[in-house]
Amino acid sequence: MSKRVAPGSARRIDDLLTDFGTALPRRKSFVPDPTPERLFPKAVPPKGVRGKGHGWAASLPPLAGYQTTSEQAAVLWPLIAGDGLPPWGAEMGYDVLSGGRFYCDPMGWVLDDSIPVTNPNVFIFGKPGRGKSALVKAFMLRMIRFGYRSLVLGDVKDEYEDLARFLGVEPFRIGPGLPGRINPLDLGPLAHDWQLQNRQEQHRRATVTFNRWLFLLRGLVGSQGVTFTPTEERVINKVLRHLTGWMSGASRLAPVTIPKVWHALDVPTDQLVADCRYESRQDFFDGTRPLRDALGALCEGSLQGMFDTESTYVPDWRAPIQTLSLRSLHDTGNNVAVGIALMCLNSWGQGMREIAGSGDRRIVLRDEAWLQTRLSLEAVMALDANLRLSRTEGDIQIVTYHKPSDPLSAGDQGSQAAQIAKDLLNLSDIRILMGQDEAVATELSALLGLTDMQQQVVTGWAMQEKGRALWMVGDLRFKVKTLLTPIEQRLTFTNEAVS
Numbered sequence: 001m002s003k004r005v006a007p008g009s010a011r012r013i014d015d016l017l018t019d020f021g022t023a024l025p026r027r028k029s030f031v032p033d034p035t036p037e038r039l040f041p042k043a044v045p046p047k048g049v050r051g052k053g054h055g056w057a058a059s060l061p062p063l064a065g066y067q068t069t070s071e072q073a074a075v076l077w078p079l080i081a082g083d084g085l086p087p088w089g090a091e092m093g094y095d096v097l098s099g100g101r102f103y104c105d106p107m108g109w110v111l112d113d114s115i116p117v118t119n120p121n122v123f124i125f126g127k128p129g130r131g132k133s134a135l136v137k138a139f140m141l142r143m144i145r146f147g148y149r150s151l152v153l154g155d156v157k158d159e160y161e162d163l164a165r166f167l168g169v170e171p172f173r174i175g176p177g178l179p180g181r182i183n184p185l186d187l188g189p190l191a192h193d194w195q196l197q198n199r200q201e202q203h204r205r206a207t208v209t210f211n212r213w214l215f216l217l218r219g220l221v222g223s224q225g226v227t228f229t230p231t232e233e234r235v236i237n238k239v240l241r242h243l244t245g246w247m248s249g250a251s252r253l254a255p256v257t258i259p260k261v262w263h264a265l266d267v268p269t270d271q272l273v274a275d276c277r278y279e280s281r282q283d284f285f286d287g288t289r290p291l292r293d294a295l296g297a298l299c300e301g302s303l304q305g306m307f308d309t310e311s312t313y314v315p316d317w318r319a320p321i322q323t324l325s326l327r328s329l330h331d332t333g334n335n336v337a338v339g340i341a342l343m344c345l346n347s348w349g350q351g352m353r354e355i356a357g358s359g360d361r362r363i364v365l366r367d368e369a370w371l372q373t374r375l376s377l378e379a380v381m382a383l384d385a386n387l388r389l390s391r392t393e394g395d396i397q398i399v400t401y402h403k404p405s406d407p408l409s410a411g412d413q414g415s416q417a418a419q420i421a422k423d424l425l426n427l428s429d430i431r432i433l434m435g436q437d438e439a440v441a442t443e444l445s446a447l448l449g450l451t452d453m454q455q456q457v458v459t460g461w462a463m464q465e466k467g468r469a470l471w472m473v474g475d476l477r478f479k480v481k482t483l484l485t486p487i488e489q490r491l492t493f494t495n496e497a498v499s
Helices: 013-019 070-076 106-111 132-146 161-166 199-223 230-244 258-266 270-275 281-299 335-352 377-388 416-427 438-448 452-459 486-491
Strands: 090-095 101-104 122-125 148-155 321-325 361-366 396-401 430-434 468-473 476-482
Touching: 090 132, 122 132, 132 148, 132 161, 132 361, 132 396, 132 430, 132 476, 132 486, 148 335, 161 321, 161 486, 199 230, 199 258, 199 281, 199 335, 199 377, 230 258, 230 270, 230 281, 258 281, 270 281, 335 361, 335 377, 377 396, 377 416, 430 438, 438 452, 452 468
Parallel strands: 122 396, 122 430, 148 321, 148 361, 361 396
Antiparallel strands: 090 101, 090 476, 430 468, 468 476
């Protein structure tokens, strides 16, 4: 039986090792550096400390060398993209090349000299189903927080009705058999307090109003294949001034409709005949017959029941959105009538915006603009004038097309209408190209000056998923993926009929 060892009398392990002639290494006591002001008291060689466990190797391992092109190198090492646009305006999604967020603020880009944008117009091109309307709706929703309201001048397919109702606004419907009416010759806000203005201000307002009406009537007459010469222009000017009472010095302008203009031409007064410099009423009838027939065909056809009487709709400019539906007219399959209706709504909308309050920011959507530009040279010129006024009015004009060749369908190839329609592309420094088929690759390159790689983005990458687009902001290019919230996904779903 072993003997119990008294506490404290046991030998330590180093004592046992000493009996066999060895000893454990002793840790040296720490001696403080006598010169504490030195940050590194001991110098270290450039190649480190030689010794086991210090991680220093006598020779470096051999490295393999490869030669690649810049296009192949991006696969192995993603190249870092340059600085994106400033974080202003609506956050639309993310820039695929840089991974950063992408913001859209057309008016802010115009005011920033470092961004090559001189006008806030936005052209959107995309094959049906690629997400054009979803992009526009998301932009409208997200710009509300920055004080912008939206005006949809002709919702051809009722794609914006759900958005309007979500914002608490009931869409206004126009079409055959519907009670809604819009007078494209509305006096608009310029008629407010007319009698309180001096003669100089009244003359300025009258000039603006008559020019807008003349532009519309020129486009409507041209849509019927009638040439609008200076003679027709003089006659229409005289008719408008007689009907409003401007010629007689009335204290307030009388309301005018297109049927009233037609009736004034069909039953002219002696004063009108004399002002138009015709020798007799028969000479007046002979000289104005094509003009009268064109207006008569419109009043008894495309304009009947929609644009032939006083407006029954007064826009609430405090509402976040105003939308005018043309779905019932579009369902008739008469694209000419839809184009004429779009032209009337554009003129009416311009009149409603002729006096905009300070800080009244507006997004004006011109959906399916190709239906208007196919009508006539005058219709193309009307859209051209509206886009040129965007800087003056302070509105963001959004125009949607299916493909870049749509504007060129205005008139015959090489005609003045086709050339003006082609020049419309130059009225926008912001172009959004969504997915397109390979067949339009050549059109994209010729009209917009795209490189081969940019064409592949539109016809390849953008076609793989909805919401992908090549954004052309001046001479800058961005691959952007639009991201939608769950609410926006519900509001932007446009395949109800298919599903």
